[in-house]
Amino acid sequence: MSYLVAALFGLLIGSFLNVCIYRLPRDQSVVWPASRCTTCGRPLAWYENIPVVSYLALRGRCRTCGERISLQYPIVELLTAAIIAGALAWYGPTPLFAVRAAFACAMLVLFVIDLQHQILPNEITLPGILVGLAASFFLEPGWRSALVGAVAGAGVLWLVGWTYERLRHQEGLGFGDVKMLGMIGAFLGWPLMLLTLVVASLAGSVVGLGLIAAQRGHLGSKLPFGSFLAIGAIVAALAGPDLVAWYASFYR
Numbered sequence: 001m002s003y004l005v006a007a008l009f010g011l012l013i014g015s016f017l018n019v020c021i022y023r024l025p026r027d028q029s030v031v032w033p034a035s036r037c038t039t040c041g042r043p044l045a046w047y048e049n050i051p052v053v054s055y056l057a058l059r060g061r062c063r064t065c066g067e068r069i070s071l072q073y074p075i076v077e078l079l080t081a082a083i084i085a086g087a088l089a090w091y092g093p094t095p096l097f098a099v100r101a102a103f104a105c106a107m108l109v110l111f112v113i114d115l116q117h118q119i120l121p122n123e124i125t126l127p128g129i130l131v132g133l134a135a136s137f138f139l140e141p142g143w144r145s146a147l148v149g150a151v152a153g154a155g156v157l158w159l160v161g162w163t164y165e166r167l168r169h170q171e172g173l174g175f176g177d178v179k180m181l182g183m184i185g186a187f188l189g190w191p192l193m194l195l196t197l198v199v200a201s202l203a204g205s206v207v208g209l210g211l212i213a214a215q216r217g218h219l220g221s222k223l224p225f226g227s228f229l230a231i232g233a234i235v236a237a238l239a240g241p242d243l244v245a246w247y248a249s250f251y252r
Helices: 002-026 053-057 072-091 095-117 122-136 143-168 175-188 190-213 225-251
Strands: none
Touching: 002 072, 002 095, 002 122, 053 072, 072 095, 095 122, 095 175, 095 225, 122 143, 122 175, 143 175, 143 190, 175 190, 175 225, 190 225
16 A cells, blocks of 8 residues: 555656656746646646546647647656655665655656756756755765765766867767766765766667667767666666675675
8 A cells, every 4th residue: 555655646746747857948947837738838727637647538638729748748657656666665664765766756857858858957966966965964875975976976977078078179978967977976875876877878888889770870979878877877776786796796
């Protein structure tokens, strides 16, 4: 029953995350005005805002103008429900559950926004660094690891981006990626921050090579690296300690 309640709560949170995903890249408030159709602008009735259910009842179209509603909305809501219920199952009803669930929700928002717009809003990354550091004084990974993770994470990507720009005379990494990895380091600590970077780099390389092989990209194509960082962060948060221990075992 507790997992069901967590999933239902996650659906509600997911509805708000959809608002953030749509409005933050457009510099709009996430609290006002009320939700409305993005095509005709009509405010939505309460029964049109029920997560997943309203999408199915409306058959994926606006009741007024008939414009198709993006499938992103129910997908994000269902993913958020899985995140909240999964975090509860993984961490139990503890303070760490709340912190890691919030972190995963932030990663989901950044994943979608970067995938669609190739930007990573400061409204998430900068407060995220502060929240991660504050939580580390009471929870794992501890404030020392979190501080090193935030500084090193931001510093490593900044140095990579600066070096690439000096050598190639074009921007290779946006500063949003720098702040995002700093946020990940603040929440997860420096070992899992490094693991996140490795996973994100491998995933980006595989996707980039796949696009080149399919003749849909080239070596200069821009990829949403923040989306890969989000994937790497989720992997690190769930399986990171086991992966780090497995890797360290080769040097014992």
